[in-house]
Amino acid sequence: MSDGQLKAYYVYSPWLRIFHWLMVMSIVVLFFTGLYIGNPFFIGSQGLEPTYAFSERLSMETVRFIHFAAAFILVCAFVLRVYGFVVNKGDRLLPRFWTKQHWAWTMDIMLHYMLLRASHKPYLRNPLARMSYLGVYFLIGIEAITGFTMYVMVDPKSIWGQSFSLVNSLLINEYYVHLIHHYVAWLIIIFAVVHIYMAVRADFMEREGEISSMFSGVKFLAHQPVDLGEIATEEDSLVRYWDNIARDSRPHSG
């Protein structure tokens, strides 16, 4: 049903959107502080005593503190993601691996991305993207586990130290934990590069409000999306969106 008119679909709850931007900020901070921690340098005057650097405010300790704080923010932000998942259908982006349809759609979008198919079916969230989100959560999970292993082993007697020390022995030794932490960090950055590109490209190619949807929660499609029933119902999405608009633009009568 294409009548050339754009329809608004409310997809993402505020929880998901806040989570998304918290994740973006913490990953940026984690990545750059992580690069410093892996290969530190020092600018400023250094004396012979290890007290000089603290006045310069770029000490390993400070950078590590920022890294750990960002890590905690990232992990805690997942609470919002889970809450959004529970309360809003649009946040349930778990790819439906078990359906044939999922794989047919994946094929459709892949052919499009390989520039072999000029256009693809209209999706609220295309299945390839949904799979990649699952993938990036998985990568973040690895970062969290390896990161917290290194973090908590400062106090091996604590309950955390005792539970996470298993990771060290499973991964042969803690050196590999460091190594995996490094590699996976880069994988996440590569994801980010592709992700940002895909969002910009979608805006350019399809003009469906891809980027703004992560701020407003709303996407605009000219055609009825094929995955409408999966991640949002039509009335639901429209009604809620227009309700909001109406409420916002209602004149404040005395």
Add this chain to the structure above:
Amino acid sequence: MQTNNSLWELFQKRGLSRRSFLKTCAMITGLLGLSPLKCTEVVAAAEEKNLPVVIWLHGHECTGCDESFLRSQTPLASDVILNMISVEYDDCLSAAAGEPFEQHFKEIIEKYAGQYILAVEGGVPLAENGIYCMVGGRPFVTVLKEAAAGAAAIVEYGSCSAWGGIQSAKPNPTNTVAVSQIVGGTTIVKVPGCPPIPEVMTAVIMHFALFGQLPPLDTSGRPKQFYGNRIHDTCYRRPFFDSGMFAERFDDAGAKAGWCLYKVGCRGPATYNSCGNMRWWNGLSYPIQSGHGCIGCSNNGFWDNDQFYERLPNIPISATIANADTIGAVATGVAVAGVVAHGALSVVEKYKRQRQSKPEEERRP
């Protein structure tokens, strides 16, 4: 043999005072990493427990662990060997040799079956039926299995017997494995290190001797009191690390001033051992104190984590000098280039499509 004596009986025989016995017990308590309150238990055990029989086997290794053990200062290795334990068999420390010695081995594993402590130094080569390490004309793996069958406990001394050691480095031509991969079913404690700290070696054996059980172990099977902490968390150069002061090279001013060795490859942040707090030779020094970064010699697989003077290892592809961060940066660069190219193609695609669809629109009435 003093096998059926307790430590206290031994002291009496030698005409030593009760006072020096108690002093020894207090020292042992500290050495074992126990709280001072446990001293009374140590005294009780030292009064009653018979000195343990120890069989010490040497496998695929360099005997460096023995060398380290001999330099134990507290207690003196000679005290341990001659007074505290009864070493019945040790290829390196025994005066006897040859066939009578091997005969003695057979006798003691029968006589003390189920009672002796088996200390093993060295990995177990399995390739070609174990012929890469022969002891008394027999493959080491056979001897080990024989001795392990009647052992009350097995102590894996050194990284070779605990993890496989340097000879198991890729591609491991002799197929060397750790002792615990060959013998199971008994209590096994790992005392890794290349070599382990001598005081740790003696302490572990004393702990078993006195209490009849192994000290509490961590998830990898190492005694917690000695392998609980990272060297990095106990290192005296840590303040330099925290304030970001690093030796960049071994000949720069930082190295001279004793700054942190993180950037010249120190493995302290990933290594569990007591070097930072106990140090070596009665607390004299340890590698980092002498100006060389830790190489993580008590870690499983440390031999494959080269280069030792870089923070990250080079990837195992020959003739490549790249580590995780170089690879990551290159891959990210490729990804950026890829999306730019893809973007350009997509733009072209879109304009082509628009041009094709325009005439159609114009044809419409």
